[in-house]
Amino acid sequence: DQQVKQNSPSLSVQEGRISILNCDYTNSMFDYFLWYKKYPAEGPTFLISISSIKDKNEDGRFTVFLNKSAKHLSLHIVPSQPGDSAVYFCAASDGNYGGSQGNLIFGKGTKLSVKP
Amino acid sequence: NAGVTQTPKFQVLKTGQSMTLQCAQDMNHNSMYWYRQDPGMGLRLIYYSASEGTTDKGEVPNGYNVSRLNKREFSLRLESAAPSQTSVYFCASRITDSTDTQYFGPGTRLTVL
Numbered sequence: 521d522q523q524v525k526q527n528s529p530s531l532s533v534q535e536g537r538i539s540i541l542n543c544d545y546t547n548s549m550f551d552y553f554l555w556y557k558k559y560p561a562e563g564p565t566f567l568i569s570i571s572s573i574k575d576k577n578e579d580g581r582f583t584v585f586l587n588k589s590a591k592h593l594s595l596h597i598v599p600s601q602p603g604d605s606a607v608y609f610c611a612a613s614d615g616n617y618g619g620s621q622g623n624l625i626f627g628k629g630t631k632l633s634v635k636p
Numbered sequence: 637n638a639g640v641t642q643t644p645k646f647q648v649l650k651t652g653q654s655m656t657l658q659c660a661q662d663m664n665h666n667s668m669y670w671y672r673q674d675p676g677m678g679l680r681l682i683y684y685s686a687s688e689g690t691t692d693k694g695e696v697p698n699g700y701n702v703s704r705l706n707k708r709e710f711s712l713r714l715e716s717a718a719p720s721q722t723s724v725y726f727c728a729s730r731i732t733d734s735t736d737t738q739y740f741g742p743g744t745r746l747t748v749l
Contacts, residue, residue, distance in 0.1 A: 563742045622730070629678060
């Protein structure tokens with residue numbers, strides 16, 4: 521059973537507009553959430569994260585929103601640029617609960633295409 | 637500062653052959669991880685090492701072994717490769733703090749014929 525779900529395999533957005541990538545999770549013990557960006561033939565790179573004690577974290581054009589009651593987080597990219605075209609992975613960590621050592625559980629990813 | 641490095645970048649094996657994937661990090665991180673990524677799937681954890689001298693199974697450990705050689709290096713071994721192990725393998729490392737942020741290497745693309 522998937523604990524982290526990214527229900528949209530792909531998203532296409534016009535340059536300059538907002539991109540919104542969504543992620544849902546099922547485990548209420550998750551306490552830290554991260555977004556990674558991946559270009560083809562490269563490793564994932566860390567983009568932005570949020571602790572469960574916050575509901576918003578912003579870094580330049582990237583903002584992550586967390587709705588704990590809905591077990592939902594989203595990544596907003598404003599304005600979107602063609603260089604943002606990549607696969608975006610949502611990941612969650614349950615800290616040290618259950619001896620997991622803070623391991624990450626990843627969603628399947630959303631491929632974002634930003635059209636010029 | 638190279639971050640996380642992996643060798644080789646590409647490898648083709650025949651069924652039954654063995655090989656070792658190498659990973660090294662120069663960030664003085666305590667924890668290291670091996671993942672595989674298959675088409676349409678997220679990253680799935682194979683093995684991890686929370687600290688030098690310890691290793692533990694992840695979600696998909698069957699068919700693999702690991703060695704945490706020292707704090708810098710964490711290798712993944714396929715003793716008898718199978719076509720189902722065709723995948724892209726990523727190594728990652730993490731400093732032990734409250735953020736759980738992992739940093740990834742560039743990956744090894746493995747094909748088993």
